[in-house]
Amino acid sequence: xxxxxxxxxxxxxxxxxxxxxxxxxxxxxxxxxxxxxxxxxxxxxxxxxxxxxxxxxxxxxxxxxxxxxxxxxxxxxxxxxxxxxxxxxxxxxxxxxxxxxxxxxxxxxxxxxxxxxxxxxxxxxxxxxxxxxxxxxxxxxxxxxxxxxxxxxxxxxxxxxxxxxxxxxxxxxxxxxxxxxxxxxxxxxxxxxxxxxxxxxxxxxxxxxxxxxxxxxxxxxxxxxxxxxxxxxxxxxxxxxxxxxxx
Amino acid sequence: xxxxxxxxxxxxxxxxxxxxxxxxxxxxxxxxxxxxxxxxxxxxxxxxxxxxxxxxxxxxxxxxxxxxxxxxxxxxxxxxxxxxxxxxxxxxxxxxxxxxxxxxxxxxxxxxxxxxxxxxxxxxxxxxxxxxxxxxxxxxxxxxxxxxxxxxxxxxxxxxxxxxxxxxxxxxxxxxxxxxxxxxxxxxxxxxxxxxxxxxxxxxxxxxxxxxxxxxxxxxxxxxxxxxxxxxxxxxxxxxxxxxxxxxxxxxxxxxxxxxxxxxxxxxxxxxxxxxxxxxxxx
Numbered sequence: 001x002x003x004x005x006x007x008x009x010x011x012x013x014x015x016x017x018x019x020x021x022x023x024x025x026x027x028x029x030x031x032x033x034x035x036x037x038x039x040x041x042x043x044x045x046x047x048x049x050x051x052x053x054x055x056x057x058x059x060x061x062x063x064x065x066x067x068x069x070x071x072x073x074x075x076x077x078x079x080x081x082x083x084x085x086x087x088x089x090x091x092x093x094x095x096x097x098x099x100x101x102x103x104x105x106x107x108x109x110x111x112x113x114x115x116x117x118x119x120x121x122x123x124x125x126x127x128x129x130x131x132x133x134x135x136x137x138x139x140x141x142x143x144x145x146x147x148x149x150x151x152x153x154x155x156x157x158x159x160x161x162x163x164x165x166x167x168x169x170x171x172x173x174x175x176x177x178x179x180x181x182x183x184x185x186x187x188x189x190x191x192x193x194x195x196x197x198x199x200x201x202x203x204x205x206x207x208x209x210x211x212x213x214x215x216x217x218x219x220x221x222x223x224x225x226x227x228x229x230x231x232x233x234x235x236x237x238x239x240x241x242x243x244x245x246x247x
Numbered sequence: 248x249x250x251x252x253x254x255x256x257x258x259x260x261x262x263x264x265x266x267x268x269x270x271x272x273x274x275x276x277x278x279x280x281x282x283x284x285x286x287x288x289x290x291x292x293x294x295x296x297x298x299x300x301x302x303x304x305x306x307x308x309x310x311x312x313x314x315x316x317x318x319x320x321x322x323x324x325x326x327x328x329x330x331x332x333x334x335x336x337x338x339x340x341x342x343x344x345x346x347x348x349x350x351x352x353x354x355x356x357x358x359x360x361x362x363x364x365x366x367x368x369x370x371x372x373x374x375x376x377x378x379x380x381x382x383x384x385x386x387x388x389x390x391x392x393x394x395x396x397x398x399x400x401x402x403x404x405x406x407x408x409x410x411x412x413x414x415x416x417x418x419x420x421x422x423x424x425x426x427x428x429x430x431x432x433x434x435x436x437x438x439x440x441x442x443x444x445x446x447x448x449x450x451x452x453x454x455x456x457x458x459x460x461x462x463x464x465x466x467x468x469x470x471x472x473x474x475x476x477x478x479x480x481x482x483x484x485x486x487x488x489x490x491x492x493x494x495x496x497x498x499x500x501x502x503x504x505x506x507x508x509x510x511x512x513x514x515x516x517x518x519x520x521x522x523x524x525x526x527x528x529x530x
Contacts, residue, residue, distance in 0.1 A: 004320075011346075076343065077322065077347060244326075
């Protein structure tokens with residue numbers, strides 16, 4: 001790695017390390033809280049959302065991190081190409097680190113709480129593909145869960161970077177359109193489109209596509225990795241033409 | 248050497264820079280002067296590849312700046328706006344600059360911070376306008392980059408700190424020769440620091456010359472209104488001003504046959520600047 005890319009890589013890692021540390025501290029506190037609740041109550045508790053929470057956290061971090069890092073690194077005399085390269089490498093490392101930490105949390109928490117009859121700690125992804133993971137041994141299961149988490153985290157971080165880069169490049173009207181357009185599309189337009197589409201012949205095609213891309217953990221991983229690559233490639237020209245904005 | 252070739256920059260309907268061609272030579276202190284909105288900051292941001300020109304190109308030591316890490320590493324722009332993370336502490340930014348600029352003088356940065364009574368444990372967002380300028384100027388001056396560009400370095404500074412900063416600029420320039428470009432509209436103060444003068448007006452270069460040459464291209468004559476009027480009659484007068492019974496006249500050329508009742512002093516750079524940027528005419 002060239003020294004400038006290395007410096008940009010380190011900068012990205014260091015600026016993300018603190019929020020990640022706070023996030024995992026909170027995750028551990030929440031798990032501890034639920035364990036304590038389970039110890040002193042008769043009701044059963046099922047926790048399996050760590051990976052999903054990490055997906056949301058990494059997406060928000062990527063969304064929030066772009067502007068500040070881009071401007072600071074630009075101030076430090078780094079070219080856009082180096083900023084991009086450093087970010088891709090740093091986000092890949094952070095996605096891998098988060099996937100490993102989540103796996104450790106899932107394994108450790110499951111072992112520690114295994115003696116509690118009213119507390120079940122599981123993994124979001126292994127719960128999602130329960131029948132698939134049930135057939136695997138310990139190492140295969142964890143390796144595949146790790147790959148699945150890493151791909152999903154990287155895809156969401158790429159999406160966050162893409163969205164924030166477009167947002168940064170846009171003018172005021174463009175920003176309002178993105179801020180309002182994304183939730184409106186997801187929560188209003190998409191259900192309407194889906195309702196319309198599912199009454200037509202396209203329904204079978206879409207169902208087959210979703211089935212093909214997300215039916216197994218390996219296919220989901222491949223889809224996420226492909227998504228991350230596509231978003232990364234699209235983000236490149238957007239970042240290359242980004243200029244410093246007034247404050 | 249920084250070469251700016253036919254650079255034009257348009258922001259929608261506004262032309263910030265209009266076909267600017269300029270050269271900044273090595274090891275000189277330049278004053279980049281212009282009124283508010285003249286295009287000074289745009290020019291500095293284009294030189295350092297932070298903003299793209301609509302037309303034209305910038306070469307540094309013969310190489311294009313765009314996406315060129317090696318060339319960008321030779322320059323440091325102290326921006327008028329703050330682009331450092333606001334939650335970061337001053338000393339953290341010193342340490343990071345040290346990672347990105349291998350020649351950064353970390354020891355001097357902390358010494359200067361002490362000199363200016365800048366608390367290095369303060370977060371950037373907690374700094375006043377004056378201290379934010381001091382902090383950014385320290386980072387820029389200690390970067391030891393070959394080309395240091397300072398955009399409004401004395402913004403919000405009190406007289407004592409302004410004086411100290413000018414001394415620090417000269418001191419660091421004397422220690423290691425480099426090109427320093429100071430963009431400001433506080434003309435009178437900076438005139439004692441700069442060697443070369445570039446005046447930008449409405450996005451165009453109005454004047455580029457040595458400060459000494461510009462100041463020696465004319466003179467100021469002071470005296471009673473009637474005496475001054477008699478003397479300047481038929482001469483190339485830049486401008487005049489009257490205070491009570493006294494009159495100042497800024498005249499082009501060399502002083503000749505000046506009556507003993509009149510006082511001759513050097514040309515006032517600020518007056519010259521005002522005149523140039525009001526009338527949009529060159530010398």
